[in-house]
Amino acid sequence: MFGIHQKLERNAIGFVVAIIVVSSIGGFMEIAPLFTIDETVEEAPDMRVYTPLELAGRNIYIREGCYACHSQMIRTLRDEVERYGPYSLAVESKYDHPMLWGSKRTGPDLARIGGKYSDAWHVAHLINPRDVVPESIMPAYRWLAETPLKVNDLSDHLAAQRVVGVPYTDEMIANATADAYGQAMPDGPFAAGVTARYGEATNVRAFDGKPERVSEMDALVAYLQVLGRLTDAAHQQTASTEGAKP
Amino acid sequence: MSVGEHDPYTGQRMTGHEWNGIKELNTPVPKAVWFFLSVTALFAFVYWVLMPAWPLGVTYTKGLLGIDQREIVRESVAEAARQRSWAQRIAQDDYATIQADAGLMQKVRESGRALFGDNCAVCHGTAGKGGPGYPNLTAGAWLWGGTPEAIAETIRVGINSGHPEGRIAQMLAFGRDQMLDRAAVLNVVTYVQSLSDPTLASGPEKEAIVAGKEVYDANCASCHGPEGKGSTDVGAPDLTDGFWIYGGDRQSIFNTVYGGRQGHMPAWETRLSELDRKILTLYVLDLGGGK
Numbered sequence A: 001m002f003g004i005h006q007k008l009e010r011n012a013i014g015f016v017v018a019i020i021v022v023s024s025i026g027g028f029m030e031i032a033p034l035f036t037i038d039e040t041v042e043e044a045p046d047m048r049v050y051t052p053l054e055l056a057g058r059n060i061y062i063r064e065g066c067y068a069c070h071s072q073m074i075r076t077l078r079d080e081v082e083r084y085g086p087y088s089l090a091v092e093s094k095y096d097h098p099m100l101w102g103s104k105r106t107g108p109d110l111a112r113i114g115g116k117y118s119d120a121w122h123v124a125h126l127i128n129p130r131d132v133v134p135e136s137i138m139p140a141y142r143w144l145a146e147t148p149l150k151v152n153d154l155s156d157h158l159a160a161q162r163v164v165g166v167p168y169t170d171e172m173i174a175n176a177t178a179d180a181y182g183q184a185m186p187d188g189p190f191a192a193g194v195t196a197r198y199g200e201a202t203n204v205r206a207f208d209g210k211p212e213r214v215s216e217m218d219a220l221v222a223y224l225q226v227l228g229r230l231t232d233a234a235h236q237q238t239a240s241t242e243g244a245k246p
Numbered sequence B: 001m002s003v004g005e006h007d008p009y010t011g012q013r014m015t016g017h018e019w020n021g022i023k024e025l026n027t028p029v030p031k032a033v034w035f036f037l038s039v040t041a042l043f044a045f046v047y048w049v050l051m052p053a054w055p056l057g058v059t060y061t062k063g064l065l066g067i068d069q070r071e072i073v074r075e076s077v078a079e080a081a082r083q084r085s086w087a088q089r090i091a092q093d094d095y096a097t098i099q100a101d102a103g104l105m106q107k108v109r110e111s112g113r114a115l116f117g118d119n120c121a122v123c124h125g126t127a128g129k130g131g132p133g134y135p136n137l138t139a140g141a142w143l144w145g146g147t148p149e150a151i152a153e154t155i156r157v158g159i160n161s162g163h164p165e166g167r168i169a170q171m172l173a174f175g176r177d178q179m180l181d182r183a184a185v186l187n188v189v190t191y192v193q194s195l196s197d198p199t200l201a202s203g204p205e206k207e208a209i210v211a212g213k214e215v216y217d218a219n220c221a222s223c224h225g226p227e228g229k230g231s232t233d234v235g236a237p238d239l240t241d242g243f244w245i246y247g248g249d250r251q252s253i254f255n256t257v258y259g260g261r262q263g264h265m266p267a268w269e270t271r272l273s274e275l276d277r278k279i280l281t282l283y284v285l286d287l288g289g290g291k
Helices: A002-009 A012-040 A052-063 A078-084 A119-127 A154-163 A170-174 A176-184 A191-198 A216-226 A233-237 A239-244 B031-050 B069-083 B085-092 B095-100 B102-119 B148-157 B182-196 B198-202 B206-219 B250-259 B274-289
Strands: B014-019 B022-025
Touching (some): A002 A012, A052 A154, A052 A216, A078 B069, A119 A216, A170 A191, A176 A191, A176 A216, B095 B274, B148 B274, B182 B198, B182 B250, B198 B206
């Protein structure tokens, strides 16, 4: 070993080549699997994209740093599967740019939070967590209910997501602002368009309980309520697990 | 001076470099470092052979041990279920039999506590005592019935949950939607208060109560019943029992009549197994409010 190193160090070109060879092994192993990602990620034909309102909520989730305390990744461990539901599949993060798996749980995992609690509960909980969970240490996010959602740039957000591979159509991008209004105003003129473009399973509700306006609370609750609900793939994958329960 | 020359003091080799008479030792890396490097490299090689390791295009090396994390979690969940020998009895026996069995109820309390804490406590509170907008489960005041079967059904389909067989109930916004004018709302609020507080009838509000009863009979009795006893068939609360979901003070009742209410309880059918829902039903009954 000692001898080889001594010789190598005295040969500049050879040493550079050796460095490149060694360091590219690690790089190759990290990068190569990405070229076959289309074949290795599960199929989920029913996978939906985020609506503009949900995407806006996702941006608020990122802005407020929710990922610092909440993960969105149920690991293949018994306690996690029993507590949170089926383990996360890669396909469920297919349209997450960037992914928000997180690595720390000060609060619970949120990968399957969608539909677990009511909108009213989420609103009350975000305004002041202690009102509904006395022992909570989560900060209060009161301003979300009072701050109107910025909707005029949503088309750009959708267009940016399309560049990295989310299949938004031209029609979705053109109607992003209207769809954001429509999803939070179920009786308004734009509500029908949301269902037409994003599917029957899309939640169209006054998420914050105030159908006359679209707040950041609407967006964040819409996002939370769709977590784990974009596809049924995980439930189908683990159907045999459920069957094993007595 | 040349490579291979040894330093006379330490016995180490020299690098062969010399700067103004200063020479450099070529001390080798300590043996301990080589040792650990070798052991970890050896471990890595063994691991590659035994465990899933290298990506190969659309697949990967599966390893000789055939370990699959998904298989392991599936098996461990199933194994844990098998070890709960009592679960079989809870799944099969009827509610009365289980409730009469102290040993089984102990298991219900243990596992029910975790299930309730994970799924129900955020709204109904860890002790099941509810809060504004979320019913108290220990009070014996049930919207949809307090029998074991009724509670199990409510847990299964939820309330206003969107479940196809779900329980749907709505308190109309009599004031906001202009079905009643302000005076009528105030009168009926007073009447509703008098149902659980008979002292009001002889007080200064006497006339408002009489007027309020007329409004009540025309608008409210169809759901809440002629005597305000409510109906567990349509999820209309009993107005006479002194238990309130949204508050029993004058302002809260006014808000309810004026703006309406439509509570939401999620459906748990797809989220919790039938056994888990049965344990929760027994746990809720055990909190003390069951009928």
